[in-house]
Amino acid sequence: YFARASAYRDAINVAFVREQNLDAPFGFMLAMSRSKFNPAKQGDEEGLFRMTNLFVTDNKYNGQCGTETLSDPAQNCAAKAAAIYMKAVVFGVFEGDLVYSAAAFGKTTQDAGAWKATLPANRADVWNTIKTPAEREQLVRFFAAGIVAENPQKFGLAKDRPLSELYRVTM
Numbered sequence: 001y002f003a004r005a006s007a008y009r010d011a012i013n014v015a016f017v018r019e020q021n022l023d024a025p026f027g028f029m030l031a032m033s034r035s036k037f038n039p040a041k042q043g044d045e046e047g048l049f050r051m052t053n054l055f056v057t058d059n060k061y062n063g064q065c066g067t068e069t070l071s072d073p074a075q076n077c078a079a080k081a082a083a084i085y086m087k088a089v090v091f092g093v094f095e096g097d098l099v100y101s102a103a104a105f106g107k108t109t110q111d112a113g114a115w116k117a118t119l120p121a122n123r124a125d126v127w128n129t130i131k132t133p134a135e136r137e138q139l140v141r142f143f144a145a146g147i148v149a150e151n152p153q154k155f156g157l158a159k160d161r162p163l164s165e166l167y168r169v170t171m
């Protein structure tokens with residue numbers, strides 16, 4: 001995963017950290033959990049973050065893409081669209097909470113807000129707070145991505161290095 005991720009290092013760091021002021025690991029963990037850094041289109045979902053063009057276009061997350069698409073080999077558009085979207089979810093809906101934002105990935109900000117309204121006020125017990133299978137699956141994949149990406153040798157990935165080497169400079 002390290003080799004694949006390193007190809008998109010600048011795209012993710014620029015979009016998430018420099019342009020949207022999101023935590024450096026967040027973009028990498030999202031991309032790992034959603035695509036394992038394989039941007040090949042699967043069904044309607046494209047790019048490192050597996051977003052649909054319809055979702056990105058309808059919500060105007062592609063405003064900084066210029067002529068690039070979600071499937072562009074450089075993945076700049078995919079990273080920019082995902083970062084703009086996640087900034088809206090992280091700060092506009094979940095007041096900075098990355099965990100619940102990751103679980104809500106794919107929902108419009110309106111749907112994420114409606115989902116948040118169904119959650120209890122005390123959300124300290126994340127697993128018992130999130131009841132729906134889709135959000136639980138996303139959360140499990142997000143945490144697993146972070147754990148494996150930072151400890152690749154413990155998971156049989158002898159040639160990999162921790163993904164944090166790709167964003168240490170930005171922190």
